[in-house]
Amino acid sequence: MENASVYPVQQEEAAVAESILAVIVDNEPGVLSRVIGLISARGYNIESLTVAEVDAEKHRSRITVVTRGTPQKIEQIKAQLGRLVPVRRVIDISEESDALTRELALVKIISTGDKRVEAMRLAEIFRARPLDTTHTSFIFEVTGARDKINAFLDLLKPLGLTEVSRTGVLSIRRGSEAE
Amino acid sequence: MTTLLEKTEDHTLAQAAPGAEPAPAQKAGAELLLDALEEQGVEVIFGYPGGAVLPIYDALHQRETIRHVMARHEQGAVHAAEGYARSSGKVGVVLVTSGPGATNAVTGLTDALLDSIPLVCITGQVARGLIGTDAFQECDTIGITRACTKHNYLVGAAHGLPAIVHEAFHVARNGRPGPVLIDIPKDVQFEKADYVTRRVARQRNCIVTPPVRSSEIEQVVELMRQARRPVFYTGGGVINAGVEASAALRALARETGFPVTSTLMGLGAFPASDPQWLGMLGMHGSFEANNAMHGCDLMIAVGARFDDRVTGRLDAFSPGSRKIQVDIDPSSVNKIVKVDSSIIGDAGIILEALLTQWRARESIAPTNPSRLSEWTAQIQTWRGKNSFAFETSDTVIKPQFAIERLYQMTRGKDVYVTTEVGQHQMWAAQHFHFDDPNRWMTSGGLGTMGYGLPAAIGVQVAHPDALVIDIAGDASVQMMMQEMSTAIQHDLPVKIFILNNEYLGMVRQWQELLHDGRYSHTYSESLPDFVKLAEAYGGVGLRVEKPDELDGAIKEMIAIDKPVIFDCRVSAEENVFPMIPSGAAHNQMLFGGVFTGDEVSKEGRVQV
Numbered sequence A: 001m002e003n004a005s006v007y008p009v010q011q012e013e014a015a016v017a018e019s020i021l022a023v024i025v026d027n028e029p030g031v032l033s034r035v036i037g038l039i040s041a042r043g044y045n046i047e048s049l050t051v052a053e054v055d056a057e058k059h060r061s062r063i064t065v066v067t068r069g070t071p072q073k074i075e076q077i078k079a080q081l082g083r084l085v086p087v088r089r090v091i092d093i094s095e096e097s098d099a100l101t102r103e104l105a106l107v108k109i110i111s112t113g114d115k116r117v118e119a120m121r122l123a124e125i126f127r128a129r130p131l132d133t134t135h136t137s138f139i140f141e142v143t144g145a146r147d148k149i150n151a152f153l154d155l156l157k158p159l160g161l162t163e164v165s166r167t168g169v170l171s172i173r174r175g176s177e178a179e
Numbered sequence B: 001m002t003t004l005l006e007k008t009e010d011h012t013l014a015q016a017a018p019g020a021e022p023a024p025a026q027k028a029g030a031e032l033l034l035d036a037l038e039e040q041g042v043e044v045i046f047g048y049p050g051g052a053v054l055p056i057y058d059a060l061h062q063r064e065t066i067r068h069v070m071a072r073h074e075q076g077a078v079h080a081a082e083g084y085a086r087s088s089g090k091v092g093v094v095l096v097t098s099g100p101g102a103t104n105a106v107t108g109l110t111d112a113l114l115d116s117i118p119l120v121c122i123t124g125q126v127a128r129g130l131i132g133t134d135a136f137q138e139c140d141t142i143g144i145t146r147a148c149t150k151h152n153y154l155v156g157a158a159h160g161l162p163a164i165v166h167e168a169f170h171v172a173r174n175g176r177p178g179p180v181l182i183d184i185p186k187d188v189q190f191e192k193a194d195y196v197t198r199r200v201a202r203q204r205n206c207i208v209t210p211p212v213r214s215s216e217i218e219q220v221v222e223l224m225r226q227a228r229r230p231v232f233y234t235g236g237g238v239i240n241a242g243v244e245a246s247a248a249l250r251a252l253a254r255e256t257g258f259p260v261t262s263t264l265m266g267l268g269a270f271p272a273s274d275p276q277w278l279g280m281l282g283m284h285g286s287f288e289a290n291n292a293m294h295g296c297d298l299m300i301a302v303g304a305r306f307d308d309r310v311t312g313r314l315d316a317f318s319p320g321s322r323k324i325q326v327d328i329d330p331s332s333v334n335k336i337v338k339v340d341s342s343i344i345g346d347a348g349i350i351l352e353a354l355l356t357q358w359r360a361r362e363s364i365a366p367t368n369p370s371r372l373s374e375w376t377a378q379i380q381t382w383r384g385k386n387s388f389a390f391e392t393s394d395t396v397i398k399p400q401f402a403i404e405r406l407y408q409m410t411r412g413k414d415v416y417v418t419t420e421v422g423q424h425q426m427w428a429a430q431h432f433h434f435d436d437p438n439r440w441m442t443s444g445g446l447g448t449m450g451y452g453l454p455a456a457i458g459v460q461v462a463h464p465d466a467l468v469i470d471i472a473g474d475a476s477v478q479m480m481m482q483e484m485s486t487a488i489q490h491d492l493p494v495k496i497f498i499l500n501n502e503y504l505g506m507v508r509q510w511q512e513l514l515h516d517g518r519y520s521h522t523y524s525e526s527l528p529d530f531v532k533l534a535e536a537y538g539g540v541g542l543r544v545e546k547p548d549e550l551d552g553a554i555k556e557m558i559a560i561d562k563p564v565i566f567d568c569r570v571s572a573e574e575n576v577f578p579m580i581p582s583g584a585a586h587n588q589m590l591f592g593g594v595f596t597g598d599e600v601s602k603e604g605r606v607q608v
Helices: A031-040 A071-083 A113-125 A146-159 B029-039 B051-061 B074-088 B100-114 B141-148 B158-173 B186-190 B214-226 B236-240 B243-256 B287-295 B347-364 B369-383 B399-409 B423-431 B452-462 B476-489 B505-514 B530-537 B547-559 B602-606
Strands: A017-026 A046-055 A060-069 A087-092 A099-110 A129-133 A137-144 A161-166 A170-173 B044-048 B067-070 B092-096 B119-125 B151-154 B179-185 B230-234 B260-262 B277-280 B298-302 B322-327 B341-344 B415-419 B467-473 B495-500 B540-544 B564-569
Touching: A017 A031, A017 A071, A031 A046, A031 A060, A031 A071, A031 A087, A031 B141, A060 A071, A071 A087, A099 A146, A113 A129, A113 A137, A113 A146, A137 A146, A146 A161, B029 B051, B029 B158, B029 B186, B044 B074, B044 B452, B051 B092, B051 B119, B051 B179, B051 B186, B067 B452, B067 B476, B074 B092, B074 B100, B074 B119, B074 B452, B074 B476, B092 B100, B100 B119, B100 B141, B100 B179, B119 B158, B119 B186, B141 B151, B141 B179, B151 B158, B158 B179, B158 B186, B179 B186, B214 B298, B214 B322, B214 B341, B214 B347, B230 B243, B230 B287, B236 B243, B236 B347, B243 B347, B260 B287, B277 B287, B277 B423, B287 B369, B298 B347, B322 B347, B399 B423, B399 B467, B399 B495, B399 B547, B415 B423, B415 B452, B423 B467, B423 B495, B423 B505, B452 B467, B452 B476, B452 B495, B467 B476, B476 B495, B476 B530, B495 B547, B530 B540, B530 B564, B540 B547, B547 B564
Parallel strands: B044 B067, B044 B092, B092 B119, B119 B179, B151 B179, B230 B260, B230 B298, B260 B277, B298 B322, B322 B341, B415 B467, B467 B495, B495 B564, B540 B564
Antiparallel strands: A017 A060, A017 A087, A046 A060, A099 A137, A099 A161, A099 A170, A129 A137
16 A cells, blocks of 8 residues: 555565674673663664673773674664774674684473473573472573573474573683683 | 674773872862863863753853853754764764653764764763653663664663773774764763773773775775776765865876766755866756766776665666775675675775775876776766756846855855755755865754754854855745754854745645656745744844845845844746666666656566
């Protein structure tokens, strides 16, 4: 149907892709808001976020952000992150082949009977560790790449998956080279 | 992993040897602030006092070294500091109180961010113990201004204050300049601590400009040597890079013979009187400038960011050209338009490097200047269109004619021009010509109505003996009209030249173009009597309604050593031409006449 308004509906943009950015920052008040505010101000959702101080002496923190956007927008975000005063370095993990990424999830399953047995079996396959158990529930701890955790959760969905807590993605470079 | 950005480690210059000097007595935070401002060479502060900055104002009262210009609204104070900074090349300094003082400053800070104007804005904050308690005149200044400053600081203790001030100035003036805010809780202002000099303060290497690689320069010069239809597209970055950058641009243009166009923000970097000057480009730019951009085979963008007012329809933007972008801000590269190569760095340094390399290559293998002759002839044909021409009248003052007369009548004077935002701004850009940088102050990025009058005040503070004119519209000028009082108080004889058409003219023009002439709420009803208004403030008011009275009145205005409001009654229905309607390409310009309603494509209607 022809849009009756004089203003047409905006066209969809180019394809979006997932991107993992590691941002090394000076650990000072407000630095996290600056980094995530810059991303959200461009209308992109942050899918996961981890932050912790990694060098107490230099007051450096490492922020790892998973976001989705068009390649051009991701390039913009990287360049603009670099302009922030407390940002020391921006690393695009998703562009790298030699990056290790890991995430930890805590998963609660409430079920009985066959479903309970199947959940336990899947946990073994995924090397998930039971942390707590009752007659009707499990809590598993599972570590791995983001995709592996997503796959584990998908399989558990019909088996009584009720609650998930995830740390968000962490990353580091393989090999003997330092950052 | 790819390291996209590498900032070197912090370094602290060696502390002065112990015992070399007796330790000076500790001072209150307010004194430390003023000491640091003094050390940074600050001569003027634009501000407005209030509860949370009382200790700073008390310290200011005791000092002769720093002049304070009291505005009538915090937004006015920020714009004044912008005018001061833009016309002098120095950092503008603002001092306002907490809460409403800070929120009123937000528009000015955003304006400075978008136009890359170096400012340091000091805001008061409630005492540390009260932060987060909804105290009187408390607001989350840091949160509110995070998105409209280059960086901001909440001062946690007086001992950290001097170093923060030094870093703030470093951030404001280096890299792509911009506004920096320092939020100082009231109790920090009287907490005692030691002063830290600029030399000794911790220097965080927070603005990184990579060194210019000679291979990049060589590559660009080779492209320049092969170009047959080249154009320099210059912007506000050339002005920000200082007079050296303008000088380098002129030399490079002269030796290469390349034509030069500029954005609204870059006017004056290249002299308008030069035969290689194409005029401003973009939505209301000249026919020759826009066609040169569309038809060029080599575009060299210097300190310009491919704003939507400049590019028009992106998929039809300069289709046949190689594009080179010179910018100090890496995030400006490939933001809107994908370029073939880019050089990151200061415009002046890069233009000089290009010039040196150009000369070196020319001395070995000179290029044939006739390779440009076809292009030059083509430009000359476009120029013949005389796209800024307008119909004159004996009975009513045409706004373009008023600007033209103002320009002619001010020749030989030391003139600075500021503008508000709207039709008058475009007419000023088209018909008032600039031969030098830092003479033209306008709100380009944010388009802030109300910018011109306070900016003119700031310019006059920086240049007390110059003729400072705010070319204004009847609607815009009322947004910061109260600053007239500032001009009177501080003996700043700014001239407010209002093109009064009794409309929000630019909005009306768009309603004519897009909404079938339904002029919804764009008629400026109940305008004040500007002559009486000027008199009420203690200034002088002049009114002109006939074209033949214009020259005499302008002469009179210039002779008056007081703020003047010049109410120039112009024809009401005039539109700004030429015009690239939004959503159209550079070679699809409109030239006056009556709109038919089909000028703007569906896609173009979404754009403002």
